[in-house]
Amino acid sequence: MANQKVAVIYYSWSGTTERAAQAIGQQLDVDLIKLTVAPTTFSTDMYATSAIAQQQLNANQLPALTTELPDLNQYDLILVGGPVWGGTVSTPVRSFLTQLSDFKGIVAPFYTDAGTPGQYEADFKQLLPTVMTVRPGVSLTQPTSNTMKPWLKAVCQ
Numbered sequence: 001m002a003n004q005k006v007a008v009i010y011y012s013w014s015g016t017t018e019r020a021a022q023a024i025g026q027q028l029d030v031d032l033i034k035l036t037v038a039p040t041t042f043s044t045d046m047y048a049t050s051a052i053a054q055q056q057l058n059a060n061q062l063p064a065l066t067t068e069l070p071d072l073n074q075y076d077l078i079l080v081g082g083p084v085w086g087g088t089v090s091t092p093v094r095s096f097l098t099q100l101s102d103f104k105g106i107v108a109p110f111y112t113d114a115g116t117p118g119q120y121e122a123d124f125k126q127l128l129p130t131v132m133t134v135r136p137g138v139s140l141t142q143p144t145s146n147t148m149k150p151w152l153k154a155v156c157q
């Protein structure tokens with residue numbers, strides 16, 4: 001679609017998803033928006049972070065985002081990036097998805113993982129019950145042109 005306005009909105013705990021977001025930014029004219037949480041929210045240790053995220057899910061208490069988000073309905077397409085945590089969508093990305101309940105455009109996920117993405121895509125879609133168009137996602141752990149370009153072409157059409 002010509003002249004569409006695209007945002008890449010992502011959370012990254014250890015930098016891999018950030019690199020994927022930047023790789024997309026080199027291919028497309030996008031607004032890159034990094035989601036952040038208060039620095040004390042998670043640990044620097046992966047296992048401790050995993051336990052904190054699990055507690056957040058169990059208690060249904062998603063972490064507050066410290067990012068000031070623009071008006072999201074100015075975008076035709078939002079590419080939402082994040083790491084796979086416990087085979088599903090990380091809690092900061094879940095916090096962001098709650099902001100999309102009135103979004104009128106198209107959404108597509110990209111994610112990075114250590115080889116076991118689990119239910120990421122199915123869960124992502126389920127977390128957006130009011131968004132009409134959620135396009136298929138992609139794992140961009142190693143964002144090569146072979147993985148990224150066909151996906152961008154498919155989601156941008």
Ligand SMILES: Cc1cc2nc3c(=O)[nH]c(=O)nc-3n(C[C@H](O)[C@H](O)[C@H](O)COP(=O)(O)O)c2cc1C
Nearest residue numbers: 012013014015016017083086087112113114115116
């Ligand atoms: C809390 C936590 C849970 C994770 N769970 C999974 C998982 O279930 N499956 C997987 O393949 N990788 C898992 N990983 C690895 C990350 O998904 C992977 O390293 C990702 O690329 C990190 O992205 P980031 O650097 O943007 O945070 C986990 C990492 C963390 C910190």
